[in-house]
Amino acid sequence: GEQELTLIYYPDRSMNPLTCADFTNRTLFSLLYQGLFTVSRDYETQPMLCRNYRLSADMKTYTFYLEEASFGDGTPVTAADVTATLLAAKDSPYYSGRFLHISAVEAGADGSVVIRTDTPMENLPILLDIPILKAAEVQADYPMGSGPYVLDNAGGTPLLRRRTDWWCSAKVTA
Numbered sequence: 001g002e003q004e005l006t007l008i009y010y011p012d013r014s015m016n017p018l019t020c021a022d023f024t025n026r027t028l029f030s031l032l033y034q035g036l037f038t039v040s041r042d043y044e045t046q047p048m049l050c051r052n053y054r055l056s057a058d059m060k061t062y063t064f065y066l067e068e069a070s071f072g073d074g075t076p077v078t079a080a081d082v083t084a085t086l087l088a089a090k091d092s093p094y095y096s097g098r099f100l101h102i103s104a105v106e107a108g109a110d111g112s113v114v115i116r117t118d119t120p121m122e123n124l125p126i127l128l129d130i131p132i133l134k135a136a137e138v139q140a141d142y143p144m145g146s147g148p149y150v151l152d153n154a155g156g157t158p159l160l161r162r163r164t165d166w167w168c169s170a171k172v173t174a
Helices: 079-090
Strands: 037-039 045-047 050-055 061-066 102-107 113-117 149-152 159-162
Touching (some): 045 050, 079 102
Antiparallel strands (some): 037 045, 061 113, 149 159
């Protein structure tokens, strides 16, 4: 059945996870956005938008293969979206520190995402829980996400609408 729950957020402030500094709005981000990985409460990395990945022998090149995921508007999450988001995150005050040793982020010809580092980084995935946005919306105040909910303002009153077409097989919990 339906449940109604009131959540506080500031509609006049950004909902862009790359630029938003408002902690109240940030509390909603895990419902709206997903990263390549998620980090469990035990600080273990778990794939989310990443189906699997390859690590080079020198531990300086990661190749990430994406799930067949979609954004809230039904468009697929692509390597171009991941690449654009990570490059924007590299310049964001919130995530820039994670990119200290990342020398390149690029979309592979096979739809993968390739990240190169200047030093071996065995644990790079734990830094990649950065919310992925549509490439065209990395600077938008209200970018579309691939999470289990969409912020819907169509009726004049903002509400979180659960996606019935959510791509992930994980159980949706509020």
